[in-house]
Amino acid sequence: xxxxxxxxxxxxxxxxxxxxxxxxxxxxxxxxxxxxxxxxxxxxxxxxxxxxxxxxxxxxxxxxxxxxxxxxxxxxxxxxxxxxxxxxxxxxxxxxxxxxxxxxxxxxxxxxxxxxxxxxxxxxxxxxxxxxxxxxxxxxxxxxxxxxxxxxxxxxxxxxxxxxxxxxxxxxxxxxxxxxxxxxxxxxxxxxxxxxxxxxxxxxxxxxxxxxxxxxxxxxxxxxxxxxxxxxxxxxxxxxxxxxxxxxxxxxxxxxxxxxxxxxxxxxxxxxxxxxxxxxxxxxxxxxxxxxxxxxxxxxxxxxxxxxxxxxxxxxxxxxxxxxxxxxxxxxxxxxxxxx
Ligand code: NAD
Numbered sequence: 608x609x610x611x612x613x614x615x616x617x618x619x620x621x622x623x624x625x626x627x628x629x630x631x632x633x634x635x636x637x638x639x640x641x642x643x644x645x646x647x648x649x650x651x652x653x654x655x656x657x658x659x660x661x662x663x664x665x666x667x668x669x670x671x672x673x674x675x676x677x678x679x680x681x682x683x684x685x686x687x688x689x690x691x692x693x694x695x696x697x698x699x700x701x702x703x704x705x706x707x708x709x710x711x712x713x714x715x716x717x718x719x720x721x722x723x724x725x726x727x728x729x730x731x732x733x734x735x736x737x738x739x740x741x742x743x744x745x746x747x748x749x750x751x752x753x754x755x756x757x758x759x760x761x762x763x764x765x766x767x768x769x770x771x772x773x774x775x776x777x778x779x780x781x782x783x784x785x786x787x788x789x790x791x792x793x794x795x796x797x798x799x800x801x802x803x804x805x806x807x808x809x810x811x812x813x814x815x816x817x818x819x820x821x822x823x824x825x826x827x828x829x830x831x832x833x834x835x836x837x838x839x840x841x842x843x844x845x846x847x848x849x850x851x852x853x854x855x856x857x858x859x860x861x862x863x864x865x866x867x868x869x870x871x872x873x874x875x876x877x878x879x880x881x882x883x884x885x886x887x888x889x890x891x892x893x894x895x896x897x898x899x900x901x902x903x904x905x906x907x908x909x910x911x912x913x914x915x916x917x918x919x920x921x922x923x924x925x926x927x928x929x930x931x932x933x934x935x936x937x938x939x940x941x942x943x944x945x946x947x
Contacts, residue, residue: 635667644684647720672940705734747891748784754890761915773797781839858882871933
């Protein structure tokens with residue numbers, strides 16, 4: 608665990624248990640150098656407790672990189688609450704988690720992520736002010752999807768020579784808060800949607816409302832398409848899955864899509880353009896941060912559109928340096944964070 612903390616340059620790890628509510632949670636803070644560590648709070652089941660802690664550590668690093676590349680005065684952190692089969696009282700669980708967040712005195716600010724909702728953030732807000740994406744503030748997923756949309760246009764331009772999405776085949780893995788909002792925008796732009804989700808209800812909705820074509824979960828990655836948009840969980844791109852891809856580019860919202868850094872080189876070797884996840888999925892974070900500062904919605908929308916420009920710059924550097932965009936983005940973020 609310490610080795611992973613060191614290699615991920617995570618500053619601190621905080622853990623708690625509360626037998627009364629069944630809470631088992633971890634908060635990883637990667638960096639507070641640029642400001643408080645704002646990051647998602649996940650509520651998921653994991654194969655082992657160790658894998659939950661590893662997820663928190665890896666995501667905390669990503670949040671720092673995301674914030675610094677988006678020019679935000681924030682650090683990076685992530686919380687993971689371990690989900691068990693039986694939860695007697697969900698509100699009590701999140702209130703207990705809130706008291707844990709409060710002990711960090713503002714060094715970590717919680718936000719919605721996989722498995723949590725604005726209602727959960729409302730529970731947290733009863734015991735600490737260090738929380739965002741409450742019902743009052745709103746779910747940032749729509750803004751994440753807006754940034755993704757701008758990023759997909761930039762990716763299409765860089766890889767296919769046009770940012771026009773009409774008729775483009777986009778395969779979306781995961782139709783959750785982000786994936787479904789992205790699907791709606793792509794549909795409006797005339798893209799052809801190929802979609803998969805573990806939840807058949809979401810698939811049905813996408814078929815009925817967006818004319819999407821359902822693809823079996825296990826077949827999505829090898830489905831022929833122009834752009835693959837992973838919007839489920841991370842780690843889906845590994846040596847094995849990259850060999851099966853039949854797309855020109857990968858541009859999606861899931862955090863930590865690459866199972867390890869060398870996968871970026873494998874994508875590059877296969878001629879598949881990779882839009883670094885923490886660059887293309889930064890829309891929600893940008894929205895939360897700027898809204899918190901009281902910026903007007905027009906300013907926030909303009910900032911979201913910059914995601915496409917930022918990606919275009921990363922792609923240009925990558926091409927000039929003959930390196931993967933993922934490695935270029937990492938180097939840029941590390942330089943900005945002054946990590947040696
Ligand atoms: P969500 O829990 O609402 O949706 C995830 C969806 O993916 C679910 O519908 C789930 O059934 C589906 N899914 C999971 N594994 C799958 C698989 N193997 N095949 C097909 N479908 C699968 O989560 P979300 O808020 O939409 O976030 C999705 C991803 O985007 C996560 O990795 C999250 O960390 C990342 N992200 C979210 C935001 C945000 O604003 N919510 C911001 C940045 C990054």
